[in-house]
Amino acid sequence: MNELPKVELHLHLEGAAPPAFIRGLAREQGVDLSGIFDAQGNYAYRGFVDFLRVYEAACTVLRTPRDFGRLTRAVLEQSAENGVIHTEAFVSPDFCGGRDLGAWREYLAAIREAAEEAERELGIGLRVIVTCIRHFGPDAARQTARCAAETAGDFVTGFGIGGDEGQGSKADFAWSFDMAREAGLRLTAHAGEWGGPDSVRDALDHLRVERIGHGVRAIEDPALVDRLAEDGIVLEVCPGSNVALGVYPSMRDHPIERLRKAGVKVTVSTDDPPFFHTTMRQEYDALHRTFDWDEGVFRDIAATSARAAFCDAATRDTLLERIGA
Ligand SMILES: [Zn+2]
Numbered sequence: 001m002n003e004l005p006k007v008e009l010h011l012h013l014e015g016a017a018p019p020a021f022i023r024g025l026a027r028e029q030g031v032d033l034s035g036i037f038d039a040q041g042n043y044a045y046r047g048f049v050d051f052l053r054v055y056e057a058a059c060t061v062l063r064t065p066r067d068f069g070r071l072t073r074a075v076l077e078q079s080a081e082n083g084v085i086h087t088e089a090f091v092s093p094d095f096c097g098g099r100d101l102g103a104w105r106e107y108l109a110a111i112r113e114a115a116e117e118a119e120r121e122l123g124i125g126l127r128v129i130v131t132c133i134r135h136f137g138p139d140a141a142r143q144t145a146r147c148a149a150e151t152a153g154d155f156v157t158g159f160g161i162g163g164d165e166g167q168g169s170k171a172d173f174a175w176s177f178d179m180a181r182e183a184g185l186r187l188t189a190h191a192g193e194w195g196g197p198d199s200v201r202d203a204l205d206h207l208r209v210e211r212i213g214h215g216v217r218a219i220e221d222p223a224l225v226d227r228l229a230e231d232g233i234v235l236e237v238c239p240g241s242n243v244a245l246g247v248y249p250s251m252r253d254h255p256i257e258r259l260r261k262a263g264v265k266v267t268v269s270t271d272d273p274p275f276f277h278t279t280m281r282q283e284y285d286a287l288h289r290t291f292d293w294d295e296g297v298f299r300d301i302a303a304t305s306a307r308a309a310f311c312d313a314a315t316r317d318t319l320l321e322r323i324g325a
Contacts, residue, residue: 004298005085005322006280007305008269009188010213010236012162013068013075013089013111014059015272019043021074025061033057043275048245055275059095068096069110076118076126078273082280085124086319088310090131090160093147099140104147112155125319127310129158129188130180134165138172145176149183157310159185160213165195170202177207186310188213188236193247197221204233211236211308216247218264219255229263234308240278240286241271251290267305299325 019041026033036054038044045054062071079087091111097103108128115126130148132141141161148159159180161173170189177187189207192200193214200218203209204227215235218224228235239254248254260266268283270276287293303325306316 002281002284003083004284004295005302005319005324006083006284007267007302007309007319007323008079008084008087008280009211009234009267009305009308010238010269010271011075011079011087011089012272013071013091014062014095015055015275016075016078016089016270017058017062017071017274018074018078019274021071022058022061025067025070029061029063031061033061042277045275051245051275055272062095065096065107065110068107069114072111072114072126073118076115076122076124079280080118080122080124084280085322086127086306086309086311086315087124088127088129088158090162091128092131092133092162093144094133094136094140099143099147101147101150105151108151108156115155125311125315126155127157128155129160129310130156130185131160131162132173132176134161134163134173134190135167136163137168138176141173141176142179145179148180148185152180152183152185154312157186158188160188160190160209161207162190162213165190165193165199169206170199171206174206177209181208186210191215192217193242197224200224200228204231210234214238214242216242216255216259219258225259225262225264228259228265232265234265234267234304235259236269237266238269238271240273240283241276244276244278251286254290256287257291265304265308266301267308268301299323 036057045051093099093104096107132144187209188211189203189209190213191203211234213236302323306319
């Protein structure tokens, strides 16, 4: 089942940067990043705050559109090696040109060129979900939403929000989500990872999203679990990320199986895979070992992901065909 075609809906482009790629950029730029790697060359950190420090340090060498084009290629190679045939990556104009529309277009062009090349050569498709950063505030989010709306199309297909769930209220971002929706973008929001069930409810009520990034802490509220199941809301679940950051102590404690059994549409993604020392293949392995998921379950999960993908109908049908659903 490890070789099954996989569809990934929740991946941060910078957060998926292979360590060797970041080391290569650092060498070219003469930047010393040795402090963020362990002896094996993996990202090394202790706890969430230190994770953010290491993540941000790694991102400092991602500067130009060309860097992001090369990053896209490195990330898609890594995903394709893990059997991923379609991936949706969060990309933020905050980090690609400081929310300037002209600069954002240049970054996007470089990312798209690399994605199209990877699709031809590796058979993996990419779509971009433009993401605003919650702790940068609602005004920055409006500028980000404008970048998203102006570039919406067959490549930029979604809009979302990430960042510190502890700051501000989701309602403050409703204007940006409305703008993105009017531009034809499909919507997702990080919630129910660090925030509890109310954060998931807020995302549904104020931002009117069709998918939730994580959303796993909905399990703490049975009425909310029922609502998710009835409304067909799709959860972009990242089990390895949740365990690595201590949202749950172990895979055995993770609620993905309870949510699935309750009829919630769960999918599987890696979030920031090298930072959490995971891959899609390792996620599949862990779920198989822990919950005894068989090939049928994984095929269902991949089909759910394909149906929830922010892509056109023809692409979705091709994905379903490749999955064998
Ligand atoms: Zn995420």
